[in-house]
Amino acid sequence: MQRSFHDIAFSVILAALLLATGASLLAAMTLPAGPRGLAIAVLSLAKASLVVLGFMRLQRESRALAGALIGYAALLCALAGLRIALSG
Amino acid sequence: MSVTVPSARLDDSGEAAEGGMELLLWILVWSELVVFGALLGAFLILGLLDRQALAALHAQLDLPLAGIATATLLTSGFFAACAAFGRHPRRCLVAAALGGFVFCGLKLAAFSHEIPALSTQQGRLPELYFLITGFHLAHVLFVAVLLLLVAWRPVPRQVAAVATVWHLVDLVWLLILPVIYLG
Numbered sequence: 001m002q003r004s005f006h007d008i009a010f011s012v013i014l015a016a017l018l019l020a021t022g023a024s025l026l027a028a029m030t031l032p033a034g035p036r037g038l039a040i041a042v043l044s045l046a047k048a049s050l051v052v053l054g055f056m057r058l059q060r061e062s063r064a065l066a067g068a069l070i071g072y073a074a075l076l077c078a079l080a081g082l083r084i085a086l087s088g
Numbered sequence: 089m090s091v092t093v094p095s096a097r098l099d100d101s102g103e104a105a106e107g108g109m110e111l112l113l114w115i116l117v118w119s120e121l122v123v124f125g126a127l128l129g130a131f132l133i134l135g136l137l138d139r140q141a142l143a144a145l146h147a148q149l150d151l152p153l154a155g156i157a158t159a160t161l162l163t164s165g166f167f168a169a170c171a172a173f174g175r176h177p178r179r180c181l182v183a184a185a186l187g188g189f190v191f192c193g194l195k196l197a198a199f200s201h202e203i204p205a206l207s208t209q210q211g212r213l214p215e216l217y218f219l220i221t222g223f224h225l226a227h228v229l230f231v232a233v234l235l236l237l238v239a240w241r242p243v244p245r246q247v248a249a250v251a252t253v254w255h256l257v258d259l260v261w262l263l264i265l266p267v268i269y270l271g
């Protein structure tokens with residue numbers, strides 16, 4: 001029972017990751033600089049969080065490690081979004 | 089002369105060895121993240137300082153191919169996660185490794201038309217682009233081979249360790265994408 005729950009959860013996470021990838025590519029090609037930076041930063045952080053929390057399930061072993069990985073990803077995504085918003 | 093060791097002490101040393109290996113794994117993971125973070129930070133700064141060079145670089149990058157490579161790597165991460173959680177570890181590790189090899193093929197196809205176009209450009213950005221993506225490509229290739237080696241005789245602890253490193257490779261690519269391609 002628990003095994004089938006895992007299967008469904010991983011499939012849903014993969015679908016969410018693929019959708020977010022498609023959405024970030026679309027945002028990169030269509031949006032003006034300001035909203036593009038914000039959209040790409042948010043979508044990239046969401047993808048990184050899905051990998052850490054969804055695929056790795058790291059929060060079960062160590063919340064501190066999971067938080068540190070997501071914090072690291074948040075910093076780089078925010079800087080990338082800021083650079084896109086500032087310089088187009 | 090025989091030495092009798094209490095079983096509790098053997099259990100303790102086994103746990104200590106496992107803890108030590110896990111610590112080493114996370115030291116490896118964070119050292120990789122620091123190196124990629126420094127390279128991506130340098131790319132962001134150079135991109136801000138030289139916008140024309142960044143625009144010229146973006147004009148040569150194949151965004152749809154990068155999207156397909158991302159989808160391939162994420163699907164491969166799905167199989168690594170399935171293996172780590174005990175669902176057909178051997179088959180899932182082989183599928184994850186195959187995804188890694190397909191990713192390498194897609195990146196090499198992209199390089200085949202990016203290298204002639206970018207080699208004529210001046211400045212540090214194209215060099216940094218090839219350094220970051222080439223370094224990541226080397227990681228994908230190396231860990232994909234590791235996935236196959238672990239798939240040969242899957243032991244739960246080794247499967248979990250190699251899946252963690254594979255997710256790290258996924259995570260780094262997800263950070264390369266907004267910094268280099270989507271800007």
